[in-house]
Amino acid sequence: MTENSLARRYDLMPGQLAHVLRRIAVEGWIDRLPGYGWEFQPMLTSMESYQDSYRFRLTIEPAAVREPGFVLDREAGP
Numbered sequence: 640m641t642e643n644s645l646a647r648r649y650d651l652m653p654g655q656l657a658h659v660l661r662r663i664a665v666e667g668w669i670d671r672l673p674g675y676g677w678e679f680q681p682m683l684t685s686m687e688s689y690q691d692s693y694r695f696r697l698t699i700e701p702a703a704v705r706e707p708g709f710v711l712d713r714e715a716g717p
Contacts, residue, residue: 642675
């Protein structure tokens with residue numbers, strides 16, 4: 640993906656996008672390509688990684704909806 644396409648898709652200013660891209664590059668799930676492109680790396684590549692991801696979500700998602708600032712986005716729908 641290009642930086643321009645990411646900025647448009649997520650409605651980000653260039654500085655915001657650069658910050659996010661640097662952070663996720665450090666975490667190892669995106670790599671910079673020559674020029675202004677980025678390539679997402681495969682993350683869930685085995686049954687074990689899917690199960691680990693699901694167990695993690697079971698842990699954090701209930702806590703997230705109990706946060707004081709949580710508001711349900713009813714327009715998003717199922």
